[in-house]
Amino acid sequence: EVQLVESGGGLVQPGESLRLSCAASGFTFSMYAMSWVRQAPGKGLEYVSSIGSDGRKTNYVDSVKGRFTISRDNAKNTLYLQMNSLKPEDTAVYICKTTSSSTRGQGTQVTVSS
Numbered sequence: 001e002v003q004l005v006e007s008g009g010g011l012v013q014p015g016e017s018l019r020l021s022c023a024a025s026g027f028t029f030s031m032y033a034m035s036w037v038r039q040a041p042g043k044g045l046e047y048v049s050s051i052g053s054d055g056r057k058t059n060y061v062d063s064v065k066g067r068f069t070i071s072r073d074n075a076k077n078t079l080y081l082q083m084n085s086l087k088p089e090d091t092a093v094y095i096c097k098t099t100s101s102s103t104r105g106q107g108t109q110v111t112v113s114s
Contacts, residue, residue, distance in 0.1 A: 002026035002103055004096050009108030016086055016112075022079040022096030022105060030054075030074035033099035036081050038092035039107070046092070049081065050099050063089075086112045 008020040020036070035050040049060045049070040058070050069082040079096050091112050097104035 004098075004103060004105035006094065006096055006105045006108040009094060009110045011111045011113065012086055013114050014087055014112055017082070017084045018086065018110060020081040020083065020094055020096075020108060020110075022081075024077045024079065027103070029072075029077040034072060034079045035097050035099045036070060036079075036094060037097060037104075038090075038094045038110075040089075040092040043092075045095075048094070051079070083110070086110075088112050088114075 003025045005023045006020060008018060010018060012018055031053055033050060033052050036048040037045050038048050039045050047061055048064060049058065049068060051058045051070045051072055055072050060068060067083065067085045071080045072078065091110060093107040093109050095104050095107040
């Protein structure tokens with residue numbers, strides 16, 4: 001069974017950091033480019049970041065450039081998103097997915113509030 005399971009979300013204050021993880025199973029993780037997307041309350045899915053299958057190429061939406069870092073460990077079948085200098089507008093459910101297909105996890109809630 002193909003599975004993506006996110007973890008690491010929580011409630012933080014503005015300026016703090018969180019590291020999200022996404023554990024993959026049921027497919028050859030190292031062969032797939034991966035992405036993080038997010039969904040804020042009452043809004044649609046927003047692309048956040050993506051990474052190539054070998055981890056060399058990364059891309060970010062402008063609003064998170066310089067604050068978020070995507071990475072992966074293919075030996076551990078895990079995708080990461082390091083989020084620094086969090087802002088209230090980063091509040092959303094963060095979802096990992098394969099970049100080129102509909103395979104996705106359930107998401108983890110990130111709330112940034114003072």
